[in-house]
Amino acid sequence: MCFVNVVYLFYMWGARDSAVCYPPPKAERHVTKYRNGAISPNLLYNNDFAxxxxxxxxYGRYRLSHFSNGVTRATNKQHPIHMLAIYDGDFINATPDLPWNGVLQPVDLRDHxxxxxxxxxxxxxxxxYINLSLKGNLNIKxxxxxxxxxxxxxxTTDxxxxxPNTDGSGNQLMNPKKGEVLSDAVSHFLREHQKDLHVLTSRASLVMYSKKPLNYVTCYIYPEVPGIVLISNTSLTVRHVDYKEDPSVKVNMQRFEKDDSAKLSEKIGDEFKLRDLMWEKRRVQPFYRQSTRHFNKKTDTTITAQLDVSRFSRLIELCKQWDGPMSVVIYIKEQKDIRDxxxxxEDRANMAALENVDIxxxxxxxxxxxxxxxxxxxxxAIELSKTEYIFTIDVDFVVSNGLNQHIKSHLQSTNYxxxxxxxxxxxxxxxxxxxxxxxFPKDKRELVSLLKQDKARQILAASFEEAHKPTDINKWIRAxxxxxxxxxxHWEPFGVVHRSAIKYDERFAGYGWDKVSHIYYLHKLSFQFLVLPEAYTIHMEHATSTSWANRTTADKEWIFSSWFESITEFNFKYFPQYFNPIDMKNVATMNHDHNNNHWFDHKV
Structure with a gap:
């Protein structure tokens, strides 16, 4: 397993900007408008990581450590130092799958x-922050x-x-050596610079605007490459202004007149870009080709699927195994796709196979x-389906014989x-x-035989077992x-559910977390998951053009931020009573939150 090559070190001196804004629950919400340029208090909770x-x-996949404590000799006062660390042994030379890592915090703005x-x-x-060894970008978002x-x-990237620190302009102050214990190196640095930490501290600022009132904003801090950054303090403020400042960017300017160690960087952005009236609506042609058969709205289940024209032959193969209704969306990238x-x-064999299908x-x-x-x-595809129950599947999967009847019997026995x-x-x-x-195995008995011969296995068993592990194939074999x-x-099973269930989050595009997020929502909304004993679907091999390995760092970062934003919004809509910095993790547990509720404490 790869480990991310980034170390976060959080420390604090004095009580500077230490106020936090975490209002107690209220019977009525009182909105502070901050007119005439009045600035809110710091709205980030635990802004200095004390x-x-x-x-x-x-904001990442790997374990965090927290370092704290220390005494300032000069004043003999407690001088808390807070440090988050992500590393493992030889991390300097590692080549991680996800090179960025960081932290984030959603901030409730309903009262502001x-x-x-x-x-x-x-x-x-x-x-x-103090840049100890980071030679790449430090991002705030x-x-x-x-x-x-x-x-x-x-x-939008606004x-x-x-x-930027790639050219060294960020003034790296340490050069960790291979095999060096990083916590010791940083502790030594902090002790050595107790009296001048303030003049080594750089500041990065991002300013954005909104005409519309906001429910919340999520603040991110993350670098993209190996390195060590100390983050001493953070602040989020809001105010109402009559005019926007002109967009501008300044980077790595000298912050203090008598010392050039600290840098000052600021970006004045524009308004948050929203999918409003300027957003291009998608053109949809419903029922481009209609099914020639009729089905029972209550007892039948509709397979819902999506594809582009290049995978049409796989749709036909799926149709050969399924005798129920289907609602299929074909993605048209250009006019040639329609001609194809x-x-x-027009092919007669295809026409016969598609008699159950609305395209x-x-x-x-x-x-x-x-x-x-x-x-x-x-x-x-779900919206345009015609039955109460839907079975969302990808066309790279082919279903077992008689599955429609198998589903019917279990819907009836469980009273729909x-x-x-x-x-x-x-x-x-x-x-x-x-x-x-x-x-393709004709029944469960034949598939079980293939499983015992190791010619078949649970999907993704070798590469990502967690994706289907809860289904418990050994139990299914005996069921x-x-x-x-x-x-x-990370569970992402295929299955049948009532059409009134929460829909898929449309911010997910491409490959990654698209099904995981949906199953997570159902789980949090107290849906029960029942495994059908005779049912199965088998993946058809194909070129993995959309595999995780082919994603750029920017693609992966976007997928992760979409995942975090998705469940934050889910939490806000369905569990608003828990939308605060303390309780939110109990409802919307994100990747590794349950492992990081207590970042490992070390003394500096």
Whole structure:
């Protein structure tokens, strides 16, 4: 396993900017408007990390450590030093899968913004830091959610400030050696510079504006490359102003007149870019080709799927195994796709296979759509389905014989529940592809035989077992009736659910966390997961053009921030009573939160 090559060290001196704003629960919300340029108090909770992990969340995959305590010899006063560390042994030479890492905190702004007749809300995010060895960008970011839940434009970068250090202008003060115990090296540095930490401290600031009142904003701090950064203090303030400042950027200016160690960097951004009236709406052509059969709205289940024209043959293979209704969205990137689709639909064999299928077209947006909008397409397919129960699946999976009838019997025996997700176990089979479809097992008994011969296995068993582990394949092998599966992180089963269930989060595009987030929501909303004993689906091999390994660092960072923003918004909508820095982790546990509730404490 790779470990991220970044160390966060958090410390504090004195009581500078130490006030926090964590209001107690109120019967009525009182909104402070901050007119005439009046500035709010610091709205970040535990802004100087004096309370260790409290309120801050880990923006990455790896374990954090917290270092604290120390005595200032000059004044003999307690001088708390707070340090978060992410490293492992030989981390200097590691090549991590996810090179960035950091922290984030959602901040409730309901009491600090309201509808105003004119002007803007100005948000200012300040980060004080000492750059010990970072030679790449230090990024600070704000992502906002308005009170009408207008989403941010997925492609904007105006809300990110990257302070460059690649050329050494960030003034690295340490050069850790291979094999050196980093905690010891940093402790030595802090002790050596007790009297002059303030003149070594740089500041990065990001200013953004909003015409609309905001529900909350999430503040991020993260570098992208190996290095050590000490972060002493953070601040988020809001005020109402009549005019915006002109956008500008200044980086690594000298902060203090008599010492050039500390730098001052500031980005004055513009308004948060939202998907408002300027956002291009997607063109959808429903029922481009309609099914020629009729089904029972209550007892039948509709397979909902999405694809582009290049995977049409896989759709046909799925249709051969499924005798129920299907609602399929085809993603159209250019006019040639429609011509190719029409040619395929004219084929008699295809026409026969598609007699159960409603085909809808969703056209690519002309501007800024680089990733396949997988969850939006899923939601379109669900919206245009005709039955009460839906089975969302990818067309790279083919389902077991008689699955429609199997599902019918279990829906009837459970009295058609609306809060149950019926899991269809997923497998991979050696050699199963479009060129070799005859090896598909005809029933569970044949599949179990292949499993025992190690010719088949749970999907992603080798690369990411957690994705389907809760399904418990060993239990499924023995099962003669449904059994309950217990949710755990990263689970992404396929299955059947009532169409009224929460929809897929459309901020997810491309590959990563698109299904994980949906199952997480169902779990938090107290859905029960029942595994169907005779059901299965098998993945058809194909080129992994969208694999995680082919993603850029920017792609991966976007997926992670989308995941965090998604469950933050989910928490806000469904558990508003817990939307505060203390309680929020209990509802919206993110990756490794449960491991990092107590970052390991060390004495400096």
């Amino acid at each position: 309370q260790n992990w409290v309120a801050w969340r880990h 913004t309201s509808f105003m007749g004119s002007g803007y809300y100005e948000l200012r995010f300040d980060v004080d 704000m992502r906002a959610v308005t009170k009408d839940f207008t989403p941010m434009d997925a492609h 809300n990110v400030f990257s302070v 689709l029409n040619t395929l639909l 809808h077209l969703a056209h690519k947006r002309e501007l800024n759509e680089n990733l396949y909008p997988i969850n939006e397409l899923r939601n379109i 529940p609306v809060d149950v997700f019926f899991v269809v176990p997923a497998f991979e089979l050696d050699g199963y592809s479009m060129e070799n479809t005859k090896i 003669e009736s449904t059994y309950e599966a217990i949710y755990s992180e």
